[in-house]
Amino acid sequence: MEQLIEELKREIIEVLNLEDMTPADIDENAPLFGEGLGLDSIDALELIVLMEKNYGIKLQNANEGKEIFKSVRVMAEYIQQHRTK
Amino acid sequence: MSIYIQSASQISMQEPLSEQWMKSPILPTVAFNSPLEPDFKRFILPAESRRMGRLLKRAVAVSLDALQKGGCEMPDAIISGTGLGCVENTEKFLNAVIDNDEECLPPTPFMQSTHNTVSSQIALKLQCHGYNSTYSHRGTSFDSALLDAVMQLQVGRISTALVGGYDEMTPAYFKMLGKLGYWRSDAESDVDSLKKSGINGSVSGGSAVSLLLANSFTENTLCHIDGAEIYSVASLQEMCDFYFEFVQKYLSQNNHVDAVMCGLSGDQENDAVYRRFVQQCCQEADVLWYKHLFGESFCASAYGIYTAACVLKDQKIPPHLFYQSPREVNVVKNILVVNHFQKSDFSLTLLSR
Amino acid sequence: MTDIVITGMGIVSALGRGVEATAERLLKSQPGVGRMRFLQSRHADLPVGEVPYSDEQLRDMLGITPDFAITRTSLLGRLALVEAAEMAHLVDTDHLRVAFVSGTTVGGMEKSERFYHDFLENESKNEYIALHDCGACTDMIANGFAGHISMQTTISTACSSAANALILGADLLRTGRADVVIAGGTECLSKFHLNGFNTLMILDSQPCKPFDKHRQGLNLGEGAAYVVMESAESAARRKVSALCRFSGYANRCDAFHQTASSPEGEGAYLAMTAALKDAGLQPSDIDYVNAHGTGTPNNDESEGHAMMRVFGDRMPMVSSTKAFTGHPTSAAGGLETVISILALTRNFVPANLNFTEKIDSLNFVPVTEVKTNVQLTHVLSNSFGFGGNDSSCIFSKIS
Numbered sequence: 001m002e003q004l005i006e007e008l009k010r011e012i013i014e015v016l017n018l019e020d021m022t023p024a025d026i027d028e029n030a031p032l033f034g035e036g037l038g039l040d041s042i043d044a045l046e047l048i049v050l051m052e053k054n055y056g057i058k059l060q061n062a063n064e065g066k067e068i069f070k071s072v073r074v075m076a077e078y079i080q081q082h083r084t085k
Numbered sequence: 086m087s088i089y090i091q092s093a094s095q096i097s098m099q100e101p102l103s104e105q106w107m108k109s110p111i112l113p114t115v116a117f118n119s120p121l122e123p124d125f126k127r128f129i130l131p132a133e134s135r136r137m138g139r140l141l142k143r144a145v146a147v148s149l150d151a152l153q154k155g156g157c158e159m160p161d162a163i164i165s166g167t168g169l170g171c172v173e174n175t176e177k178f179l180n181a182v183i184d185n186d187e188e189c190l191p192p193t194p195f196m197q198s199t200h201n202t203v204s205s206q207i208a209l210k211l212q213c214h215g216y217n218s219t220y221s222h223r224g225t226s227f228d229s230a231l232l233d234a235v236m237q238l239q240v241g242r243i244s245t246a247l248v249g250g251y252d253e254m255t256p257a258y259f260k261m262l263g264k265l266g267y268w269r270s271d272a273e274s275d276v277d278s279l280k281k282s283g284i285n286g287s288v289s290g291g292s293a294v295s296l297l298l299a300n301s302f303t304e305n306t307l308c309h310i311d312g313a314e315i316y317s318v319a320s321l322q323e324m325c326d327f328y329f330e331f332v333q334k335y336l337s338q339n340n341h342v343d344a345v346m347c348g349l350s351g352d353q354e355n356d357a358v359y360r361r362f363v364q365q366c367c368q369e370a371d372v373l374w375y376k377h378l379f380g381e382s383f384c385a386s387a388y389g390i391y392t393a394a395c396v397l398k399d400q401k402i403p404p405h406l407f408y409q410s411p412r413e414v415n416v417v418k419n420i421l422v423v424n425h426f427q428k429s430d431f432s433l434t435l436l437s438r
Numbered sequence: 439m440t441d442i443v444i445t446g447m448g449i450v451s452a453l454g455r456g457v458e459a460t461a462e463r464l465l466k467s468q469p470g471v472g473r474m475r476f477l478q479s480r481h482a483d484l485p486v487g488e489v490p491y492s493d494e495q496l497r498d499m500l501g502i503t504p505d506f507a508i509t510r511t512s513l514l515g516r517l518a519l520v521e522a523a524e525m526a527h528l529v530d531t532d533h534l535r536v537a538f539v540s541g542t543t544v545g546g547m548e549k550s551e552r553f554y555h556d557f558l559e560n561e562s563k564n565e566y567i568a569l570h571d572c573g574a575c576t577d578m579i580a581n582g583f584a585g586h587i588s589m590q591t592t593i594s595t596a597c598s599s600a601a602n603a604l605i606l607g608a609d610l611l612r613t614g615r616a617d618v619v620i621a622g623g624t625e626c627l628s629k630f631h632l633n634g635f636n637t638l639m640i641l642d643s644q645p646c647k648p649f650d651k652h653r654q655g656l657n658l659g660e661g662a663a664y665v666v667m668e669s670a671e672s673a674a675r676r677k678v679s680a681l682c683r684f685s686g687y688a689n690r691c692d693a694f695h696q697t698a699s700s701p702e703g704e705g706a707y708l709a710m711t712a713a714l715k716d717a718g719l720q721p722s723d724i725d726y727v728n729a730h731g732t733g734t735p736n737n738d739e740s741e742g743h744a745m746m747r748v749f750g751d752r753m754p755m756v757s758s759t760k761a762f763t764g765h766p767t768s769a770a771g772g773l774e775t776v777i778s779i780l781a782l783t784r785n786f787v788p789a790n791l792n793f794t795e796k797i798d799s800l801n802f803v804p805v806t807e808v809k810t811n812v813q814l815t816h817v818l819s820n821s822f823g824f825g826g827n828d829s830s831c832i833f834s835k836i837s
Contacts, residue, residue: 015191017135038132041698045192045639053189061654062639163691169571170594179551182633187480195634196696196824199543200572200594205825208691214708217691217827218602221545222592223573229591236609261557261567314615317580317590383571429577430590 004076012072015050016043028072036071044069056084088238088310089299090394090436091245092155094147096120096293097379097388102150104395107403110378112276116268117259118290118380136193137206138173140253143293144203145210148247152211155297155305161243162216163204164234166226166250168383170200172258203251216243224348224426226250227294227387228315231434234298235313241300249295250387259289267381269351276377279351280408287350290380294387296394308397311335311419311435318431321361328366331433336419342435344371346393346422349408350381358428367421374408386424386432393420393436400438441670442608443680443836446526448518449776451661451763452487455499456521461780464788467808469762471645471657477548477627481636485645486627487659487764489514500582507565508578509546514662515579515624518772522620523583526666527678531585537616538580538590539607540664541599541623543768546570548628579624589616594768596823597730598689599623600663601771601831605687607667617672622664622772631767632658638697646733646765648758649742649804651795656732659764663772665779682782685816685834686717692826698736703744705828706730706820710748713818713830723816724754724832726787728778729804730820731758732765741820742800753802754818755809761791771821771829778817778833786810 009023016039030036033044044065051057051068057079059065068078098113099106101123111121120143125134128146137145144165152160169175177194196202201219208217216237220229227250234246262268269278269286278284298310312335316327336342345367347359363372373396379388396402402417419437449456452470453463463470471487489496496513497504500520519538523529528536546569553563568574576592589610593602600623607621635641635658642655673680690712692705699706714721730741738758745753759777766773781787790804815835822828 019131019135042136042192042196042696045637048639049189049191049637167594168573178634179547179554179630182551182629183554187629187633190633190637192634192637195631195637198634199596199824201543201596201823201825201827202696204595205691205693205696205827208693208826209696212693214691214693214705216689217595217825218606218689219594219827220591221572221594222576222590223571225591226573232591233606233609236613236615239613240609257558264557264561264564265568315589315591317587383573 001076001080004080005072008072008076011050011054015046026072031071032069055079057082086239086241086300088235089302090307090310091297091299091303092151092305093296093307093391093394094150094154095391096122096143096147098290099378106378107395107399110405113274113288113380115271116274116288118288120291120293136197138171138197140171140173140251141197141203141206144249144251145207147293147295148207148249151295151297152247157245157297159211159213160245160247162234162237162246163207163213164218164230164246164248165204166220166230166384167200167203168221168223168226168252170221171198171202172253172255174198176255176257223383223430224386224424225315225430225432227384228424228432232313232315235310238298238300244300246298247295248298250292250384252292252382252384254289254291254382279377282353285352287352287376287381290382292382292384292387294391296391307394308436308438311437313434315430315432317429324362324431325365327431328433335435342367342370342419342421343417344373344402344420346373346375346389346420348376348386348389348424349374350376358425359423362423371411372408373402373406389422389424390434393422396420397436397438442611442667442684443670443673444665444667444682444684444779445673445678445680446522446528446666447776447779448521449663449773450489450514450517451766451773452489452659453762454490455517457776460776461784464762464777464780465786465808467789467791469791471761471764479629479632481632484641484643485657487657487766488627489660507569509549509569509575510626511542511545511575511624512578514626514660515540516582518622518662518664519579519583519620522664522666527676528585528618528666534617535588536585537607537610537619538587539593539603539619539621540576540579541593541603541768542572542575542625543594543596543599544625544628544631545572545575547630548626551628551630595827596825597767597770598821598823598827598829599768599771601821601829602689604771604775604831605689605829608684608687611667611669618666618668620664620666623769624662625660625766625768627658627660640734642733645792646761647792648731648733648760648790649738649797650793651797653733653735653738655734656760657764659766661763661766661769661773663769663776665775680836682779682836683834686713686719686832687830688712688716689829692828694826697824699740699822701740701743703740705826706741706744706822707747709828709830710744710818713832717832719816721749722752724818725814726781726817727754727756728774728817728819729756729758730822732760737822739797739799742797746801751801755787755805756802757788757790757805759788774819774821775831778819782814782817782833782835785812785814787812
């Protein structure tokens, strides 16, 4: 799990182009949206693509993301349970 | 109604956000010329910049710089010209669509690919709810944006407008346009070669020029816009007919055009049109050029207006702007900026002190 | 100058070719949204408002040979332009300054996405490189006009492009730069923007349900529409009858987000109010609003709130015709101008199809079945685009 969290942090930084950030700067328990990292709805769409591309998880609509993208840890847990690759 | 160019800012192959090119210009040596970029952090927060492509960053920087120089916090209108829109992001998304066979595509490059991204991002940055539009009509994209602003100032609907011309050239698009004969070889891309006749193609540059237009005059004002028009033409004769109509409308009696700022680019077909036009219509005027400093792009005409505005402010024509040897008296009260695209779209803009 | 009037219009969309076919389908509530037939995409399961003709059929209609390079956007544009010019008897243009203002965003992309590797790797499709950009598309359409055009340009403000073309056209008339203006927009389906909208997860996998509580998104469409505008004096001089007045317009910016609309619909509110002011009308003068109403959760709620701010509890009749045509993006303002004028001149309000339940936060329901024999005097048409490019146009009966 900890390894997946690290991997996910790196992927998030890359796909969201979070220049000047390192995995260590992201608290895996902090909210990704609003407070915390301060991501927005377009970032959510990018994360949905990331889940499909890297882990074979396909979300049907953007609303499903709300629960899954609560924090990096929640996201990693969801991926571990549902990944197809 | 009087209309003025209050301030201007540019990013190009010249020193960015500066008029250094008037004293020490940087001259092209190759056909593909990348703009020199300023430190964007002055204008854009890291959180904002992470989704912005190059063109967008340049556009935001010159817009904010022009507003600052013109002492304007909130323009009444934001109007842009862009011949190709945000090409970098368009190509990114297009390649993804093709390579990934329409699956797992990233939304950001698509969002940032539309032509109106620039005008709307500037509005977003300024929180400007006023008139907002974007023109994409090849070589008169910028001229169309300028005309729109001039008309709205003329009818009194607005009192300030931020007008810009924005285009970027990517290696892939450069290659495609190269197939259509747009560019020269690197060996023939120096200024002396650009003046030689008998060669096709020009040198490329990007465009990022922003002008602040206003209906009132301040001590920083660059120049007055006497008139601006766009025409569709089919022949040199039509160009001349429109010229005489234009002059009759906008040039006061007993006055004449001191200088013509032409879009001479080195391409023989393109340049022949300007030469014949000048010969038939304004033989007495000094012939100036600017594309040897800023390169060719769909919005290059924006540099024509910008260059003329700077010259009028400075009251001196820098020697490197003369295409032909200057007349004896070097006073410049007005400049006619002439632009055509492939002999079909044609624009005239008269600027004065 | 006095009134700006509309003296001709032309249209092609998922509802078919021409003003008459369009009116008939609207009156019979027969939508054009359906199965993808001509666009080659792996998302063929998504419903679209596709023009029911192949490129070959469009070429035949226009007498264009197969070896002549032209994009679908331009083919659609030419069909609409020719119809509009005919209706306005715009043939002899000898002593007229005719301006052509066209809105498009996709331009030649539908060919470029097919030939992109050819563009870069071989010489087989070079003629389409020059047809890729928006301006090229306008030039190709203008070349199909029988008369002489003395000024032309292209507007690209995404889904409000055609409405902004009308607005610029009116200013060209108002400032005396043109005697007659042909304005509108054109767009064809492309894999590029179909996939683009799909990445934003705003496409409905079923026919769209504008203003419905359970709406899921939009269906993309395609088409072209142009109107001929001139001063009332010019129309009288040319002895052509006016269909209606173009009585007011405004363009404002939401300045909220690159792709989403603000919850309170600020840009839309400002555009509608400024258009009313330009027309010298009160909100209560508007009889029918042809809404932008794309069917996305965000647009319809935002636009609905903006309309509530403008009209309060005296909401005029409202319908979105996107379920008929799909969302033809840059051409939307053109198509809906023609639809608004049809409503105004033939005394009907087209239905907002596929509606079942009101959106909780809105105080109105759209017109769900076509209403005939209604007297309309002023119709407002909304066109909103990405980047918050919001424009409203008002068309009024000739008094």
